[in-house]
Amino acid sequence: MNDSTKPDPGRRRFLARAATAGGALFLAGCDRLSRSDGMVSLFDSASALTQTAQRALTSRHDLAREYPASEIAATFRANGTTNPQNSDYQALAANGFRDWRLSVEGLVELPRSFSLDELKRMSSRTQITRHDCVEGWSCIGQWKGAVLGDLLAQVRPTAKARYVVFHCADNTYGGPDKYYESLDLIEAMHPQTLLAYELNGADLPIANGAPIRLRAERQLGYKMAKYVMRLELVESFEDIGRGNGGYWEDRGYNWWAGI
Known part of the structure; x- marks a missing residue:
């Protein structure tokens, strides 16, 4: 499922909304309130206000905090899906991901695909950041990867493109739905x-999302999709999943998860 332990759905819905809204009710952990239509509406409204305020008060280029190497965790926590069991992913992993390709399609002028070696030859960035999960834990790790903005410049998003959707390899909890996420x-x-x-x-371990995972350091952990296989640029989420912009968003999370 990417980055979350398996919880009670009502509790997850409450924790996610409370975390993104920044409300004190997060600390109370009250499932009964999370199932209230009034509280759901309140959390949704607070999340929208949080997004508007953050965008108004901060530059789109403001950086998330980065940490010294001394604070890197000895083991970066892996949870949720740690080894997708579908046959396509297993075949790629068995070959060291040499045959893996990242397809970039949708509202772009130059759709194409990239091998892992091609991504590694692109401009890269190394950063030490903290991963914050709505389940209440955090972990600091050092990440290196291709800068997504530079990759997008190569495929040229069209004027209608508003979001990037990250389609993943893992079937969450063995169900029929593959994990997906999105960013504007x-x-x-x-x-x-x-x-x-x-x-x-070191090379990204399978447990942490190999061959690539998204790192969006100004967002909560559930936005940081693992096992990314395909990028799709879209104008809306209407025809993707249940139309809410992500696997957990389709199950009650807020799409905006800025921190």
Whole structure:
């Protein structure tokens, strides 16, 4: 499922909305309130206000905090799906991802695909950042990857493109739905938004999302899709999943997860 442990759906919905809204009710952990239509509406409204305020008060280029190497965790926590079991992914992993390609399509002028070696030859960035999960844990790691904005410049988003959708290899909890996530172009073009292929100086482990995972350092952990296979630039989410912009968003999370 990418980055979350398996919880009660009502509790996850509450935690996600509370975390993105920044409300004190997050600390109370009250499932009953999370199932209230009034509270759901309140959290949604607060999230929209948080997004508007953050965009108004901060530059689109403001950086998330970066940390010294001394604070890197000895082991970066891996949870949720840690080894997708579908046959296509397993075949790619068995071959060291030499046959893996990242397809970039949708509302772009120059659709194309990239091998892992091609991504590694692109302009890269290394950053030490903190991953914050809505389940209440954080972990600091060093990431290296291709700068997503530079990749997007190569495929030339059209004027109608508003979002980048990240389609992934893992079937969450063994169900029929593959994980997916999305960012608007402001976050996608942010200098710290990476398609990461290294963690703590080594190739990204399968448990943490190999061959690449998204790092969007101004967002909560559920936005940082693992096992990314395809990018799709779209004008809306209407025809993707249940139309809310992400796997967990389709199940009650807020699409905006800025921190």
